[in-house]
Amino acid sequence: MTLRYYAAAQAAAGRAEESLSAPDGASLAEALEAALAVVRVPASSGTGAPPLAEVLRRCSFLVNEVAVRDRARVLADGDVVDVLPPFAGG
Numbered sequence: 001m002t003l004r005y006y007a008a009a010q011a012a013a014g015r016a017e018e019s020l021s022a023p024d025g026a027s028l029a030e031a032l033e034a035a036l037a038v039v040r041v042p043a044s045s046g047t048g049a050p051p052l053a054e055v056l057r058r059c060s061f062l063v064n065e066v067a068v069r070d071r072a073r074v075l076a077d078g079d080v081v082d083v084l085p086p087f088a089g090g
Contacts, residue, residue, distance in 0.1 A: 001079045003035055008085040009059060012052040013039045022075065028063070029071035031081060032056055060084045 003018040010016050013035070020034050039052050061068045062082040063075065075081070 012055040
């Protein structure tokens with residue numbers, strides 16, 4: 001599966017995209033935990049970005065371009081998860 005990070009999530013992850021392999025039947029929550037295990041950007045990295053775990057708590061998600069609120073949703077091989085932090089603006 002592919003996780004695509006946007007805005008503050010991208011800054012916290014230190015990259016725009018992450019390819020992960022997850023076991024069959026893995027949930028969105030499990031995929032996010034797997035991302036935290038592979039993304040190792042220290043809080044003091046100089047980017048001013050908060051740690052990824054903090055950002056993920058506030059994010060919303062799209063799976064294959066469809067909004068998903070339930071982190072227990074099961075993902076399939078090849079799914080694309082967009083990680084969208086809250087955006088400011090009016």
